[in-house]
Amino acid sequence: MRVRVVVAAALAVAFAVVATTAGAANGRVQANKLTVWLQVDAQSGWPDVVAAANQAFQQQNPGWTVNVQYQSWGDHLQKFDATIAGNDTPDVIEMGNTEMTAYMASGAFADLTSSKSQFPNAGSWLAGLAKSGMYGGKLYGVPYYAGSRVVTYRSDLFKKAGITKAPTSIAQFTADLQKVARLEKNVKGFTPMYLAGTDWYSALDWVFDYGGSIATTHAHKWVGTLDSPASVAGLTAFKNFFDTVSSRSAATLDEANPAPYTVYSQGLTAAILGPAWFSCCTGTKYKSVTAQFVMPSHVAGKPIPGFLGGSDLAVPAQSGSKSQAVQWIADFTSTANEQSLQTKGNIPNATNLLGNTVNARAAARSWFVPQAKHWVDVENGNILRTMLAQILTGKLSVSQAASTASANIAYTLNQS
Amino acid sequence: MNARRAHRAGWNVVGIALFAVTVFPVFWMISTAFKTNDQINALTPTWFPLHPTLQHFRDALNKPFFWTDVKNSLVVVLVTVGIAMVLAFLAAVALSKYRFTGRKLFIILVIGVQMLPGAGLIIPLYVVLARFHEVNTLTGVILVYLTGALPFSVWTLRGFILGIPKELEEAAMVDGSTRFGAFARILLPLVAPGLVATSVFAFITSWNEYIFARVLLNDGSKQTVTVWLSYFLGTSRQTDWGALMAASTLTAVPVVVFFLLIQRRIAFGLTAGAVRG
């Protein structure tokens, strides 16, 4: 009796496991299936572009299905690592342009150099973006789209302060913001321009504007250059700008929390610096009075160099359908699709497609992170954010903070 | 008598204050879900949205795969809880009613598994499941969740079985039932509250799990609802607080419904202890 009960129970369990396994097994891996990992931005922002690419691909490859799986920026690399370990990678993966180098250097991606001619507009790809997909002279990443940073501002307040033209230099912009500040001095918590102190994507604009840089190679070794005179001049200029026009309480904040456009929509600032799509969320009250211009340089008449963020598309080396993967990427980055991406506030991947949007004009001068295998570690170690917080809170002098950060960066980049 | 009543009234006030404080975050989540974006961003908070908007709920439900993913979560959680209860019950009986060589080893195994840092096992687990083609399937997730639910359930159930008076069981044996027959007929009903309490815990832990589900499931149509929820945060663009709060509210609803369904049994389980005392 007792044995029978135990056996029956064990059988029931075994059956349950088998049943669920079998149930799940039904819908699995058919042959001709292309798995694509895109960031969730595509799902919420431009699902039509994805659909168009899939349709084009399926017309050329009858019998193939495309399985687009959406990922989040926060954890897609960890997920990708797991699939590499399990021999189960997608066939196409979207990578942030600062994430590429580590994977290219380790041999995670297929060499696409010989297929370059298949990609539309490959001859006129945005130089900065294309460079992020190259390693050792070979092509591993196809430019997908980019984004630049512009100033989103309250035209009503600027007009009220008697400003009618967009500023052409940082000095003029500072003066304009001070006029606006006087106008709104009775609004509690108002800062003329809201800048998140540790937003290094914006702060390093000043470093590059003054001719500085983050790191360079010398005799096959990385050398940190944030403590160079030019970089320190840029950081000092940034600190002065921040102290004059922004709020001290934002010195340790990052650009995601609170979102700059939230501060804007609360009427607590007249200008924010960030991606062009910030205009999405300025609140119903200020929608009609919101406009954008290109952030000026300290040299009159020039734009400030902006961080060229963006995405590349790569084919993992373990993919079993590489030629189809290349075809899908070509379909996805077609001229029509890139133009459609432009209408959604992005910069298309090729210069011949650039319109005269504020976004595109801001991209005229841009900077990018050092292409080092361990650059991601610098980002994730928050070395730059720590430096900025130290500078803006006055905990360390500009040169002290910069030389500490510079040493940390060199150490991190030179790891084996 | 009066003093006593006053006392109780005093405690009741404390209780209500406690209720207000603990529930406030949940209240704030739900109330935010019903506010317009301008109310959400305003500097002066709106406590109760007098003209609630359903827009955020509509946005959340329009995000693909909500219902599929709720169904997936239910399947994963119910199968996990079901299997875990049966297996854990058997092992708990062995632990509480038998003496056998290797018993200590088994106890150490059960406790040891709970000490494993889950994060360290993500990649090795993925490799195993990939080898048996159980990645991107609910079965794979169920198997992983079982390793979490089993040790805990074995423990708790063992405690409940130990709590049952020996006389009851012996009385059944005198009736001529075999030992296991006695278990089945006498033990099971008595352990029922324990099973309910344990399954509640296993249910909530599995329902709330996020990291393994995130790594193991890729297809939108095969994900669990916590993974679905994470898509409100994963973009590089704006976080839609209203939709996020609405989605969070929706995610919590099935758990609350589950509680409502079994709340009588929980109450029974709790009072059963009192009767015993």
Place this chain on the structure above:
Amino acid sequence: MATAAGTTTKWSRHRRLSLSRLGRGAVPYALVAPVVGVMGAILGYPIYSLVRISLQRYGLFELIRHHGVYIGLHNFGTVLHDSVFWHTLLRTLVFAAANVALTLVIGTLIALLLVRLSTWVRLLVTGGLVLVWSTPPVVAVQVWNWMTNVQNGVVNYILTELHVGNYFQHNWYTTSFSQLAMVTTLIVWGALPFVAITVYAALSQVPQELVEAAEIDGARSWRVFLDVTLPVITPVILILTSLSILWDFGVFTQPYLLIGQAHVTTGNYLMGIYLFEEGYVRADFGRGAAISILMLVIVAALSVVYVRRMIKIGEVT
């Protein structure tokens, strides 16, 4: 015939006896087998591979080639020589101790309060606890973020309106201490329901006659609690304490998401985050495996008392 039948019966009875003895001996193993089988099948290889990788140089390069290079105990050596590891360990121990203590003390107080409430208030409070319990940590983190945001967090608003001080645009996350304190509030809040409800269930086993007798004897309520109530709920509290230690020592989701990737630095690492950053984010899987194993050893050491007690309790005699 009769003899034959007799022998058969005798023989078969004999056989049945030994079989049943054998059967009885096998029953506990049969009962335990499914659990051991499932756990072994799923965790066996991962644990083996964790140990193996901890002895190898295993980065992204090796991951892609599925082949590590044995380097002995090098990974353990570098971790143990890393001052960040020791600082993180110390910080995590303090953090876990604070969280466990707060959770258990407040949880037990709530349970004691529940006993003293009118039925409807008790139902109300229990309902509230259930609501809290059913909030996934991922959601709770967002709600916390939302309630404490610098711009218009409702917490700042309430504190300012109550004249506790000027909390307009107060940033709750400026120092490592304040960041971890916020994480503590989140974790304690989320863990209270489980503790309070379990302790409440244990309290219902306390014999009321004894409590009343003690009260009639004029004992102070504090003494009644110590002499009558506490001994009964001690086993439950012990289990809850050790479970809380296990959870709080390795906690990852809440601190990582609440502090935020942009603010996670070596100055506010907890062990769970240290493991994630060193092992996964930097893609040094060998080192990550070594850290996992060290964490396991530390937790085991912390729980030694508990494990010994657990093995003893309910020893079948």
